[in-house]
Amino acid sequence: MxxxxxxxxxxxxxxxxxxxxxxxxxxxxxxxxxxxxxxxxxxxxxxxxxxxxxxxxxxxxxxxxxxxxxxxxxxxxxxxKYIDYAAEIYAIYLRYISKEDIHIYSVDEAFLDLTEYLVIYQMNAKEMAMMLMGEILREVGVRATCGIGTNLYLAKIALDITAKHATDFIGVLDETTFRKILWNHTPLTDFWRIGKGTAKTLERYGIKTMQQIAEMDEDFLYKLFGIDAELLIDHAWGREPVTIADIKTYKPKANCLSSGQVLMRDYSFEEGRLIVREMMDLLCLDLVEKGLVSESVTIQVGYSNSLHIEPARGTAKFDMATSADRIILPAVTHLYERIVDRRKPVRRINITCNHVIDYKSASSVQLSLFDDEKEDESINRNHRVQKAIIEIKKKYGKNAILKGMNYSEAATTRERNQQIGGHKSGE
The missing domain is CATH 3.40.1170.60 (MutS, DNA mismatch repair protein, domain I)
Known part of the structure; x- marks a missing residue:
């Protein structure tokens, strides 16, 4: 290519x-x-x-x-408000770049493939970056920084490490300049995808720079990190084979749906159970709205920060993939009661619906002679009720229809329904 x-x-x-x-x-x-x-x-x-x-x-x-x-x-x-601003900025990108060549990495960060556009606009990469940054500043009032690279990794590293030191807030890297400028840069945690844990493991063996990773025996790195060593080695040399086109066409082998919440104070065992039920209830509606079903649900319950102990973890499996709250809620409630220590205060909860698949593909499975037709009709009726709730919420707002548990003193759903990403949505 x-x-x-x-x-x-x-x-x-x-x-x-x-x-x-x-x-x-x-x-x-x-x-x-x-x-x-x-x-x-x-x-x-x-x-x-x-x-x-x-x-x-x-x-x-x-x-x-x-x-x-x-x-x-x-x-x-x-x-x-921040999402609205981000949408305005995305619209600026779309004036010049096709959406197929744009990857939104986060609300405030995006990758753009300029390869085919530099000839069209008769600009080099730096000129085009400055043009886009200038339009964002003039039209939206927000300043931007930019990394330019010959692959996605180098563009990201140019942004994170070199752009902040440039007078024009633009960093530029290719594989050669990466090795020349950043091979001995420290700390390693400045580099994309190297966290404190990875850096600490490498430091135990005297490895503190990208050059030392690049020159290390590859078999040794694979023993330390398994398959993740491949990414580490490639990045140490400034290589990255994945393109935006690859990202656009990627389909994961398994899908999941998850929700997490850090509580504002320590919750009792009973209050924590209420939060789990609230969160699971919303996830069931999310499954129905997306036309999905799940084979199992995993919960992780973290205790008070002052205890410094491992969280409780467990998984509830179902006889068949489902989105019915009448099946999932009791199973997850029982799981919570089984794995969580009643004497310890709860501070954080994460719930994951595992192996999520399309409802139609799951429902195409033939009923066996042992299936209860009455139970099947009850589940279908439950599904229709869930869909009706979703329609009401869409039309009149998330808090238009609530359950009794949502009015409990310790409940958080009503407040969270007015938030985005756990924070106030504002205007």
Whole structure:
């Protein structure tokens, strides 16, 4: 295929920048943090402006970690507002680039394949990146940074490591310059897909740089990391075979549907059970709306942070794939009661519907002689009720129809229905 030209555009301090734009302020000179003032001082700041970063304040700090002598504006999160801004910026990309050549990595970051467009617009990659960044600033008021690379990995690394030190906020890398500039860069955690655990494991063997990974015996790395070593070795050399086209056509072998919640305080065993039932009820509706069924559900329940103990985990399996809450809710409730320690307070809950498949393919299985026709009709009736609930919620809002448990003092569904990604949706 030959070399391609990718850019990775990141919207600088996106949430904080949007809040500044909305107030007619410059995010480069205004001290502003995006955090929910209704939560405690331990709440994490979702974003801070570049002017606060210049003071040495970390982006994902907690409110109480901001020095007391720093004056700043605190803005409550407005997730829908940020999504609207991101959509405006995506529309700018679409003026010049086909959607097939755009991969949205997150609400504030996107990869664009410019390979076929540089000739069309008679520009080099840097000129085109500057043009797009300029339009975003003029039309939306948000500044951007950009990485340019001959593959997706190098574009991302150019953004994350080199762009921040460039006067024009653009970093450029190919495999040769990657080895020349970044082979001995530290720490390793600055590189995409190398977390603290991986870096710590490598450091035990004296490996602290990408060059040392590249020069290490490959069999040894495979013993340490298994199949993940292949990615690590490729990235150490600045290689990445995956393209945006590959991402667009990728279909996972198995699908799942999940939901997670970190509670605002320690919950009792009974309160935790209520939250599990609320979350599972919504996941059942999500399955029905998407036309999916699940073969099993896994729950993970984390205890109070002060206990420093492993979470409880378990899986409830069903006789056949289903989305019926009348089957799933009792099974998951029983699982919770079986695996969770009644004496320990609960702080976080994750639920995953495993091996999710299309409802039609599951329902095409013939009933056996032992299937109960009355039970089957009961499940179908349950399914119709779930679909009716979904339609009401779509028309009148998520809180238009609720269950009695949602009105319990410890319930969170009503509040979460007004949030996006666990934060206030705002306007």
């Amino acid at each position: 030959g070399n391609r030209t990718y850019i990775c555009i990141d919207l600088k301090s996106f949430y904080a920048s949007v809040e500044c734009v909305e107030r007619g302020l410059d995010p480069m000179t205004t001290n502003l943090v995006v955090a929910d003032p209704e939560r405690s001082e331990k709440t994490i700041c979702l974003a801070i402006t570049p002017s606060m970063k210049a003071l040495g304040i970390k982006n994902r700090c907690r409110v109480f970690e901001i020095p007391k002598n720093v004056d700043y504006i605190i803005a409550s999160p407005r997730m829908q």
